[in-house]
Amino acid sequence: MIKLYDKGVYLVNGREIIEDTMDVHLAVKEKTGIDNISKEEAKKGTMAYSILKSHNTSDNMDNLRLKFDKLISHDITYVGILQTARASGLEKFPIPYVLTNCHNSLCAVGGTINEDDHMYGLSCAKKYGGIYVPAHQAVIHQYAREIMTECGSMILGSDSHTRYGALGTMAMGEGGPELVKQLLERTYDIPMPGVIAVYLTGSPRKGVGPQDIALAIIKAVFKNGYVNNKVMEFVGDGIKNLSMDYRIGIDVMTTETTCLSSIWETDNAVKEYYEIHNRPSAFKYIKPEDIAYYDGMVFVDLSQIKPMIAMPFHPSNAYTIDELNANLYDILDEVEKNALISLDNNNIQYTLKDKIKNGKLYVDQGTIAGCAGGSFENICDAADILDNKYIGADEFSLSVYPASQPIFMELVKNGAIAKLTAAGATIRSAFCGPCFGAGDTPANNGLSIRHTTRNFPNREGSKITNGQIASVALMDARSIAATAANQGYLTSAEDIDVNFGKPHYFYDRRIYENRVFDGSKNPDPSIEVKLGPNIVDWPKMSKLTNDLVLKVVSVIHDPVTTTDELIPSGETSSYRSNPLALAEYTLSRKDPAYVGRAKEIQKAEKARIAGEDILEAYPSLLKVYEAIEKKFTIDRYNTQIGSTIYAVKPGDGSAREQAASCQKVLGGLANIAKEYATKRYRSNLINWGMLPFLYDGDLPFENGDYIFIKDIKEAIENNRSEIKAYVVNKDMKEFTMQMPKLTDDERKIILKGCLINYYKDEE
Template sequence: MITLSKGGAYLLNGNEVIEVGDDSEEILKSKLGQNYLTKEEAAKNTMAYNILNSHNTSGNMEKLQIKFDKLTSHDITFVGIIQTARASGLEKFPIPYVLTNCHNSLCAVGGTINEDDHMFGLTCAKKYGGVYVPPHQAVIHQFAREMLAGGGKMILGSDSHTRYGALGTMAMGEGGPELVKQLLSQTYDINMPGVIGIYMTGAPAKGVGPQDVALAIIGEVFANGYVNNKVMEFVGPGVSNLSADFRIGVDVMTTETTCLSSIWRTDEKIKEFYDIHGRVDDYKELNPGAVTYYDGMVYVELDKIKPMIAMPFHPSNTYTIDELNANLADILHDVEQKALVSLDGQVEYSLQDKIRNGRFYVEQGIIAGCAGGGFENICAAADILKGNNIGSDEFTLSVYPASMPVYMELIKNGCAADIMEAGGVMKTAFCGPCFGAGDTPSNNAFSIRHSTRNFPNREGSKLQNGQISSVALMDARSIAATAANKGYLTAATDMDVEYKGRTYHFDSSIYANRVFDSHGVADPDTEIKFGPNIKDWPKMEALTDNLLLKVVSEIHDPVTTTDELIPSGETSSYRSNPLGLAEFTLSRKDPEYVKNAKDVHKAEQIRVSGKCPCEHSDEFGKVWNGLKEAFPEMNINKETVGIGSTIYAVKPGDGSAREQAASCQKVLGGWANIAHEYATKRYRSNLINWGMLPFIYEDMKLPFAKGDYIFVPDIANAIKEKKSDITAYVMNGTEKKKITLKLGEMTDDEREIILKGCLINYNRV
């Protein structure tokens, strides 16, 4: 089904793979003759290399400085981005910037604050020359597919699932500060990423959908980091057997592999997609070169993939549905054991009651958002449901088309009626079921969803209130099959269905009538509307010569998601209020974090006010005096030693691109993270852009614990001198234990951002 090469591989003429081995060079030379290319030459023939090359401004393909063609954000992220850019001197959006409203669009929590954010977005689109997509019109990524993508182009979005590779667009999801840099005509700076070929053969079986293919890939490559921070390049003859919608459905889920970006070869089916949307001129045929080298190869035999399910609480926790149904008790027990880690034992968690008469029963089905809400997915679900009904027991079904044009076509072709007649509910374009703000099931309920993630709390439950429910990821087809069997888990391949294969017709008038498009013309006289919850970023201090850090949280889970660092769901209503949102930091993982971080921050505020931080408390007095005694050769005083908090996590940052996972720590006085490794480039970049040191401690056995103080002398000079190894000391009174923290590679600009204290300070005139 899915296999991985052990090393690099060559792709010849798009259809023959030769893995690197002892005799691979001889084989290549005999096949290619004078057309033989070295590994370095052949690596330049990837689609990814050529798109990056055309957008790189550095002149050095090893050290990229990328300028994107377009930007996109939604209503959880655009307020903070624009506020940061305004504080940094923004006058006009220099490239097209689209503000969609698909996350806080229900306006159900926090009084007026969500709609206030929307009005902020509309007035900023007018003032700075952007595009504003009102609530319920489209989810961020569907609008980008329909209206923004273009062959050979690059798009940067402040949402982790910014993936338009199936349409020939290299797209990346990053934290807000990276978009701020683009708004200030700066660059996205990375080393040339590795490129992994995704070699597809065959064609999917009837009833197998894009989520099945995506989950099969994620299950094989997530845990081993095979594509981590690399570009996934989809090639091979099997690509031609997939429709545009099918490719899009696989592509959007590549984020869950922790890859950097994705790109697919394009053909007439993608050209047809652009033509349907009235943008055929934006199509560009993309193919790898005749001889192309990849850093690894993932072989995907499409015909062997079966309907899949990703069990709680991660998209990589995958099984075939047949496997789960055949081994229910054992697999459910395994999931329960894994949940002990994910849930920290905060609630009792059991799935055994889901076994009814030997079958697996679920209470809810959701088909939604950028992954599930596509036209073909919903049409296939309607075909399965026609003539069936979901029953009148616990099971419910909700369907969210990804855009109003898709919804309109479903109404016109009768699919919406078939779904509603079966007992399903049709809803508008909304990302809520993906991030915990819509269709929250009952306590202990089990929800199957064609959406992007199933982390803890993504379904809306609150561990601190004793509430827990579960989400498993599945394809829309198998969700519909389960719905047709009234909640009993069923693979779509077990259903005898005639799929009608309806044709999509895009109605451009829907957007023409509702979307505000400045066409790049700014109106400086427009007054921005600020709601009472939209607050400026608090002042942030520059890095001092030395740092005293207190470890205020210690997390030993194998992976820590951004949802655990700053919860999604209803907390997102406070995303425009930095201090208000910060109150939720780590609230579901370490409820004591905010109190402990604030306590440390008080000592820093005392220092900044010109007083000795020793006045904060007896504990700080002892630590401060201990520092002076332990380092008599250093000038320990309030001007030279800054004070902040830090957290330790084994592998933080999996999941969302949300910058608030870092900024919330910063506004509470955080100066660093310490990790064994960082799950994504996105999270590490967010730390740096908010002036936080992304320390690495390589040994899993820690010399410090929660509550300990770590002194980092001469840190400012270490940054200036580009040191990677940083000497630090774990303090116990006057005793000091020497440790080595690593910083890893940083650009000159990133070092300057750290020294200045944050990106705002770096850019502020």
């Protein structure tokens, strides 16, 4: 059972819940003896407030300027980050910065590209004083849990699932430019976020795993935006009933709620975790003050949650497995209706009803992997379920990816790997591929059940533009193992008779000590950075001009547009170090004509910058200029020309900056949206010098229309919240867009054209 409180709540002594009503002060006084405590004062009692305050460099807790303790990136993101930082004057890493290699670690496509990027990362770690984790040693977040976390600290990562709250660390996933700011000793600037309590009570049922709890929470809070851009603070008497791997498994999935970060109470189980990992000094007890006020509460009775399945194409599209099995045709019919919106392609005939065999749902593949699924406890429990069973010799397959080499070694020692292998599973090294479409791509029309993080369209690696479609349903490792034991027929772990052995975990630190390069205390400026032929500098980007002409080159009416749809994962991963090559894939899964349209209008801007004949480069602008000049006087060579897209709610999902930077590389100067799905995506737009407009209502423009904005530079300089614009094609029809308040630095970045220009001009 999950309950969302309509109002804020006071939490007294970490356990007593008092709703924010007219009689609240009397109720608080009865519990504590304290009279007339103010809501603002009680807000300071949260764990989140305390940690944020200790990392805030401003004297204003309403507008935070945060400095993080540590940074972490992987091999899809760190090249772009380091190239940006190097272009902006980087001399050395001011804080520990870990470069992991868990996304392009197979080096499967693109020739030498992937390993060239790895050698680039290693040389930068040596030169600037970083920590380099070679391929196959650990997925990014498992390494952070084992080595980097500390109670009360803050970590910023360039991966959206940067979540270490269960270990007492407030962590955030952001686009690369925000890490660049930290490398250049600047700050992460945000308003003080709201804090939502997640009160856990009771104990999980046998067979229910952390993914089940996580999916139930995501289902309850995603669509209504209950925790959007807020901190989820886990409290309650149920925490003590959860192992550390269990807590971590819930915590990592909080990203899918669109919250900003997470933090949990710490206890002796956390203390033992740090002791096991030879870092006892990293532990301290963290809990809310005796009186803490929260902006809302998610109340979770763990004992009432059953094994779950999140159907395509979002983690919030969740049902109990029992409910799905009892209503197969009705639920699959609903999934197919949703697919018409998500896939938006008439050439794809999508159905899951052909997976029904003998009245049961048959799946083609199972995968337990990554930062969510590859934990020691998940894999041990799966091994116990599959002990002395086998997965069969038909279409169904099962692959298991331990999240780190230390976990893998212990699974070998305790026999779990032998059990899984004997059952027919294949064991892989630490790799994030199944989470983003670079590993275990199913056959066309296949259905994969995965204990991974996401099941967005094409996230499993299929290519809709090539006529391919496969689907992922998210499940917990235990029910995936139960399904495997039933040779591919969907099965709840509650329906399996099993004794879970729950073996103790022994951590062997020698694995990292023998392979990880740690130059954090000894940067060597004499080292030459190794640049492979694919590693390309960012193209030059021009400053914002007085006036602006935008051509609308894509209009997306989907309720939500994910970052996977803005720039695909999987097949593009090898090109993340080459912004020009990567940009060719922009919107390829959603609007394949986008790149060509954007490049056409970009010809005009290139001519303007070069002082060449704009109309010769792009003759269609003549009518646009003539229409504008009937109403306004403009300087054509001081009027920036670029493209824009409209999407209802863009940016759900990954933190990858390339969702924005690829648009900018192609001449994109703005996004127009009803709202932005995440703070991360809006920040990425701003850091690449793109205007994050908002517009709510019937669109006054269509794809292909031109929009003129007069005095945009002055509007940004003066932080105007309303921006008048004109649809050139429709007789200069006026409409007003919103521009929520920008920070001083954000305004300067947009005016300069991008973060790199901003830092260069400060030198």
